[in-house]
Amino acid sequence: MQFRLLAVIMLFFMVSCGAKKSVAPDVEIPHLRYSKLVKEYKANSFKEADFNTVKIDAKMSYKIGNSSQKLGLNFRISKGEKIWISGDFLGIPVVKMLIEKDSVHYYNKFDKTYFDGSFDFIKQLIGVDVSYAVLEKLFVGDLILNIEKNRFKMDISDRSYFLYDSGNKNYYIEAAIYPLTFKTKSQVIEQVFGESLFATYYKNYQNVDGFLFPKELSIKGKNNGKESIITIKYNDVKFNEDLSFPYKVPKDCDKPVILKPKENSESNE
Template identity: 65%
Template sequence: MQFRLLAVCLLLFLVSCNSTQTLEPIKVDIPRIRESKLIKKYQANSFEDSGIKTVKIDAKMSYKIGDSSHKLGLKFRIAKGEKIWMSADFLGIPVVKMLIEKDSVHYYNKFDKTYFEGSFEFIKELIGVNVNYGVLEKLFMGDMILNIASKKYNVDIHDNAYFFYDTKNEGYYIEGALYPFTFKTKSQVIEQVLSLNKFAAYYKTHQMVNEFLFPKVVELQANNKGKITVISMIYKDVTFDETLSFPYRIPKDCDKEIQLKSKKETKVDE
């Protein structure tokens, strides 16, 4: 009897697993609203248009590059429109730091004793597309990199979301999607037209912080010349408008300067 019960439970488990793999996404009845109203609802819920000045985040990060994968603790400090500070730690010990300012990037890695001081070309080396400070801040904070208020973009409804498309940005295809009802960013894609390079961000869940709906689970995917990188982040503890410091000093043992290989290309602007 126990064996038969176990067999039935196992069968139900297998059926449920197979069913999960083949189920279609639940279709949501998305209301069709005027584009101007949609833009206003997005702006009312965006980080850029909020009164928030600083953000402090304690996060967990896992990343996979090819067959290599790692898990790290991650801390963010952001002064809106000014700087982004990131510190990754292994077993509580800081090992990688990056300071991104409006016109410069600073980075060091204790693992391989490397450092970088220079331009946003360094970010392009990492993700395969050329971006500026504003684009990076929006990606991390869950805002659309497309300036949808300019009304220069095509709008469509599918896959349970409002989609905006920009096919006129020289050298790039850019796409962004909004969740219905919350009007928060669901996903965005930057794709270099003449290469395999592609960068995408997916905002899987959100959390309420001081009455503001903020990202909680974020996944970043990059295809840089065929090399696939996937970064998953969980924003666990988020606080707004604290007085923040942005400590950054290259350790003495990080003495290998990173040399860039990429050539200058058209930037993706907001």
């Protein structure tokens, strides 16, 4: 069931009482200055929210090629420090991951494999450079683009504020922001010369303690001709709880994953 691949893909990935905030078809989206959009987005971002930890109970469905499956997921996030993910199949924990600022750790009880090392492992799977900060932003719904530091091209498209980077020679990068709520709608990273694609789509948000947090997240990936589509639904979200991040590789997981030799390639930075 390709649990090892799934375990890594899960990394990239994912309104009170379930009600959705959306833009009515007849509502005109106001034109904003770039600086005004940045200010509104920043004010509504998780980075600026007064929360230090997040605990999430979620469900995930995925399709990788002709293979599909459903898993239960539990996330624990300490803002700016670490992300802990536990995946279960039929109620039995099968995969566990601990993502820290400069390292990735995981084990898979099904194929008895484990990994302790750098983010190069993820890059070899999806073809895109990532960091801890990028992964945390994806899970909590913040933009991976630094729109405060860099001024991106800005348009109104598909009833949202559309931002894109036209100066990167290696990757095409774009993002969309919902009007009214100023929350992330989508993010896309695609190789200009290659087949790698990574995209996230935030279908709706939920009100948690007065803060709009993702409710449903879809992830689309493509690397070396293989496509994957993942949908994650956050069922229960709690902020500022005292969390632990237990991680210990079981003795029977004795097959280390060895990275392939690095190839000379240009960075997307």
